[in-house]
Amino acid sequence: MKALVCILLLLETFVFVVQQQVDGGLNENEISQQISSEDGRQNPPQTDTLRAEASTDRQQYCDLGIPDIHAALRELTATVTEQKEKNRELTATVTEQKENIRALETQLRDEMNKKNEEISNITLSQVELRKENRDREIAFSAALWESGDGYIGPFTTEITLTYKNVFTNIGNAYNPITGIFTAPLKGAYMFRISAYGHGGTAAGVSIYKNEERVVLAYAYQPQNTLNSSNGVVLILKVGDVVSVRLWPNARIYDSQYNRSTFSGYLLFPLK
Template identity: 40%
Template sequence: MENAGVFLLLLLMPSLHSAEETPIACPPDTSTVLRELSVALAEQKVKLGQLQAENQVQAGELLTLKASSTITENKVEALTQARTVSQVAFSAALVESGEQTLGPHDAETTIVYKHVASNIGNAYNPQTGFFIAPVRGVYHFEIYTLTHGGSTAESYLKKNGVGIFMAHESQSSGHGTAGNAVTLLLEQRDVVQVTLPAKCQLYDNTHHHNTFSGHLLFTM
């Protein structure tokens, strides 16, 4: 019996030894998994922040480029406009053809100079007799007047309806001539016109004795 027991024990020993050498798998630690996930999430947040920062920089650069482009376009437009409005000059006479006697009238009237020799910038209107300043600046104007038959030669240059300078000549017979000139600071849309005072008379023909001229000296 003792020999049989020993023999049985010898048979079981390899199985016991094998069981001791085989490792048993353990489930992962939950805290370890959470820690790894937290690290991965933090890395992703850092990368996302970097991408957002790069996008903001690119967006800022784009806005800067757009603003610079707009400023350049505005400068080009302003320079083009300034060059255009700085070219202002006109000269006009009373009649286009034949001869004409203007006046006398019971009230002061605007003289409409219909024969336009030049009108650079189109600031003078031959339909109304008004010169309208297209830009703020210093302008120079000249007026010349002729009458005959012993009448008074007289014309009145006005700014926005207010008299500035008058051309006047009075003589008992023959033709009378008068002239005057003035330099004015005008605001944009200021109106300059020449009027014929009441009871006065002008005479003109194809030689264009009655004239109204002006030009822009420089902008302000």
Template identity: 40%
Template sequence: MLWFLLLFCGLSLAEEGANDPETQSCFPDMCNLLKEVGAMSEKIKSLETRLQDSETRLQVSETKLQNSETRLQNSESQILELKNKERTKVIFSTAVGEGEKHIGPFTTDTTLIYKTVITNIGNAYNAATGIFTAPVAGVYYFTIFFHAGWKHKTSLHLYKNSEVKLSTSDEDTVTNRTDNGGNAGYLHLQQGDQVYVRLFKNSHVWGNGGYTTFSGSLVTQM
């Protein structure tokens, strides 16, 4: 368009002022001015292109910055989650605590209630029901031990919800005046899972002191 304007201007001036001295003296200045305008127009286009490139690079930089901020937020969330996991402590240790007597035998399977609470960090064990309820998902370690006399057998089973996971037992004998046994293992629990010990029918355990115990702890949170 600029070159067309220059051509048109030149033709017009040539037709109208071919014999006009004043017009002839002005024509070179007008052409130079148009050339300068053209050069300025090209510079403006170049600046506009460079500005667009700068805006594009700025948008890319902003996107990268946003991605970096997102990764930083994710990292902070992961660190906070790990810290929360480290703060979660679950440890309990209990004993039957029924005095100088045996518990059982009963005619039906019975949930043992360990009334003597030695340790209950996290308050996940309920001394009124004998049931441990997992406060968080994770891997837990449990132990059960018993002491009993010889007149009746002993059969203890550790349950996760309604499923037997660990067992320990001893048959009644005349020659062996006392019976002792135990078991231990790791259980993967979800939040709200319940763990407890049942004394099977026609069996018994000794209730005094810390002989018959039920303990557990959170090993790692999942």
């Protein structure tokens, strides 16, 4: 604003001088004399003094105002430049922090996914292991009579015995209605039988794998009690059956003491 005022004052003076030259064709000396005479006529002596002081004030005003504006502009420009630089640095810092945050989020997400996958795998492994262990939990044991006592036999042909007094049937592979054990998985199985009777008639039973006789428990004497037992380890495939058959013309006895039994269990699975 100060600069504009100074410029206007200078222009006013310049226009006045040019106008005088155009109107009267006066030279510089004449112009100066005319101005002096006119000033002498129109203005008292103190007017020259005031005019000189005003001119001096205008010059000082201009001299003081213009450098102040330039200095202020330079200072403002420097401040804006500095602020822009700071803004650029701040923007770069913010961008870097955002990148760091994104990288950290990605790392955390990957680690969480990895942990979740590991937990899922562990859980699946535990479930499969529990299932496998349940599949391996195969064992049974049973005696002939659920209650009371008595003989079975003799018969002229072999018959499959049904051991109805079930003590244990883990895995439900033994059927007390048919007396047949069915292998639920391939493996090595241990089976045992015991036969009890009285003298005069033989006490004999056999373990069968499918339709093949494997082992026999047999005893005979004219009098007194008879006891016989046997056992065998069999390799069974899924679906193989094991049963106990009474020998022809033999008989066995059982009571609440459970003397005639059939038992079996899985030793270990096979691939």
